[in-house]
Amino acid sequence: MVKRAVLVGCNYPGSRCPLRGCVNDVTNMNKLLIDVYGFEKKNIMFMVDTDEKSVKPTGKNIVHYLGKAIQVSKSGDVLYFHFSGHGGQIPAESGDQEDDGEDECIYPADLNPMTDDTFRLLLADLNPGVNFTFVSDSCHSGGLLDSQDLQVGMGELGQVGKETEATSGEASMREEQKADRRLPTEILIQELADASGREVKLGTIRSTLYQLFREDTSPTVKVFVKNMAGRLEDGPPPEDWESSYNEVGVAALTHLKEIWDDETIDNDEYFRSARAVDGPLNFNGHANAKPDGQRLPPSTGTLVSGCQSNQTSADVPGWGGAYGALSNAILKLVKHHSGKITNKQLVNGCREIMVETQLDQRPCLYCTKEKVNANFICDLK
Numbered sequence: 001m002v003k004r005a006v007l008v009g010c011n012y013p014g015s016r017c018p019l020r021g022c023v024n025d026v027t028n029m030n031k032l033l034i035d036v037y038g039f040e041k042k043n044i045m046f047m048v049d050t051d052e053k054s055v056k057p058t059g060k061n062i063v064h065y066l067g068k069a070i071q072v073s074k075s076g077d078v079l080y081f082h083f084s085g086h087g088g089q090i091p092a093e094s095g096d097q098e099d100d101g102e103d104e105c106i107y108p109a110d111l112n113p114m115t116d117d118t119f120r121l122l123l124a125d126l127n128p129g130v131n132f133t134f135v136s137d138s139c140h141s142g143g144l145l146d147s148q149d150l151q152v153g154m155g156e157l158g159q160v161g162k163e164t165e166a167t168s169g170e171a172s173m174r175e176e177q178k179a180d181r182r183l184p185t186e187i188l189i190q191e192l193a194d195a196s197g198r199e200v201k202l203g204t205i206r207s208t209l210y211q212l213f214r215e216d217t218s219p220t221v222k223v224f225v226k227n228m229a230g231r232l233e234d235g236p237p238p239e240d241w242e243s244s245y246n247e248v249g250v251a252a253l254t255h256l257k258e259i260w261d262d263e264t265i266d267n268d269e270y271f272r273s274a275r276a277v278d279g280p281l282n283f284n285g286h287a288n289a290k291p292d293g294q295r296l297p298p299s300t301g302t303l304v305s306g307c308q309s310n311q312t313s314a315d316v317p318g319w320g321g322a323y324g325a326l327s328n329a330i331l332k333l334v335k336h337h338s339g340k341i342t343n344k345q346l347v348n349g350c351r352e353i354m355v356e357t358q359l360d361q362r363p364c365l366y367c368t369k370e371k372v373n374a375n376f377i378c379d380l381k
Contacts, residue, residue: 003039003078003378004069005030008057009048010085010109017187019179019315021322022084023048025137028323028331029082036339037377039080045069049109057085059112060216067122075129078378084324086183087138087306087313088113092287093203094227095249101288103220104140107183111191112209116146117219120291121279123300132301133377137324139182139312142305142364146290148298151372152347153308153364178359180312181324203251211259215273222277227285228256229271298368302343304330304350307361314359326363329353339380343367346376 009026011019030046033039045065047057055061066081073079089102090113105113119134123145126132134145142153185202192208193200200208206224209217231253236244241253259265280296282289306313306326314325329350333341341349347365354361365372 001076001078002073003033003037003043003080004073005033005039005044005080005082006062006066006069007044007046008062008081008083008085008108009050010057010107011048011050012086012109013050016190017086017183019085019181019322020317021315021324021327022137022181023050024321025084025324025327026082029327032331032334033080033377036334037380056110057108058110059108059114059213059218062108062114063118063122063216067125070122070126070130073130073132074127077130079126079130079132080135080377081133082135082137082327083141084137084181084327085109086181087136087140088183088185088188089140090188090205090287091185091202091248093206093224093248093252094285094287095203095245095247095252096286097246099286101286103287104143105218105220106136106138106141106144107188110213111183111188111195112213112216113218113221114144115218115220116144116290117223117281119144120146120281120296121219123296124280124294126300128299131378133304134301135304135326135330137181137306137313137326139180139307140309142303142309142366143288144305145301145303145366146295148296148300148303148366149368151365151367151369152344152351153305153362153366178317178325179315181306181315182312201251203248204255207252207255207259210274214270219277219279219281222274223281223283224285225256225271225274226277227283228252229260229274232257232260299370301367302371302374303366304343304347305364305366308364311361313361316359325354325357325359325361326350329363334376339376341376342373343376344372 007026009023048054086107092099105115189200206221209221210225241250280291280294282291333349350363
């Protein structure tokens with residue numbers, strides 16, 4: 001059995017959205033994996049954005065190294081992925097009346113988002129029998145493993161689990177004492193405008209992401225661009241756009257048409273990776289659209305998210321340095337139990353710690369019923 005880990009901490013230094021505790025989170029988790037769970041240093045990929053010697057945790061690099069770990073892991077192996085950083089929601093941009101969702105994602109250091117589509121394509125290569133655990137100390141990450149059942153937390157059907165007492169506390173930590181690990185859309189727009197050197201607004205977020213990252217952008221963005229490029233070829237003429245799509249959709253088409261009409265750009269090459277996107281995806285180009293067919297099997301893995309969908313995850317100052325509220329709670333509980341703690345015990349314990357520390361976030365557990373009482377990360381002798 002081989003134990004592998006990919007640890008990602010993004011503090012976003014020099015940006016409009018800096019955090020302080022994410023690198024500390026994965027630094028502490030790195031030590032915990034080695035000391036408590038018996039991971040070997042050579043099998044841990046450690047990526048942070050505050051050390052020039054580290055591999056930078058860009059979207060491309062995270063996909064590469066996590067994908068590599070997924071492909072080499074065999075039945076009986078352990079794979080752990082920890083992300084500390086911003087999460088967010090990208091609003092719908094197709095312009096269709098029925099497209100009113102949002103794409104949940106996590107943001108690597110370069111803000112090239114990773115969505116549920118990203119993880120669905122990556123984890124399609126995961127061999128059966130690999131014990132995969134994903135901890136996301138960020139906002140808006142509960143849907144990233146889209147086939148997992150909510151076992152502890154608040155869902156569409158209400159409260160799930162017996163930990164109701166751990167959700168009854170009222171938060172009183174002052175807002176200025178913590179930062180949210182949620183990247184607001186307006187900050188994303190400003191950062192993309194700086195990176196692209198052009199105006200960005202609602203309607204041009206995905207097309208700008210594609211312009212910046214092209215083949216390395218998420219499959220979600222590629223599907224969107226593929227659909228909008230198809231409209232340029234076969235859809236209504238520009239004079240009919242306003243009667244066919246809303247203002248956001250018109251903005252998206254207008255941006256892509258500027259590129260389409262630019263004689264210095266080879267359209268076949270520019271749109272190549274968007275047109276080639278394939279796999280278990282929904283190809284209608286709408287936000288948060290799930291595939292009609294193949295989804296990740298429920299046994300794929302265990303996801304621990306930092307908060308419920310209507311909450312934000314906290315980046316908290318501390319005497320020993322800032323930290324993520326979820327990561328810090330996990331560290332405390334694992335050390336207290338010497339690693340022998342089940343997934344359910346861990347998440348319920350984290351929720352209790354949030355109440356005790358007057359934080360208004362409640363971590364959630366997504367997994368199969370069989371994994372609820374399995375030991376967190378892996379079994380220990």
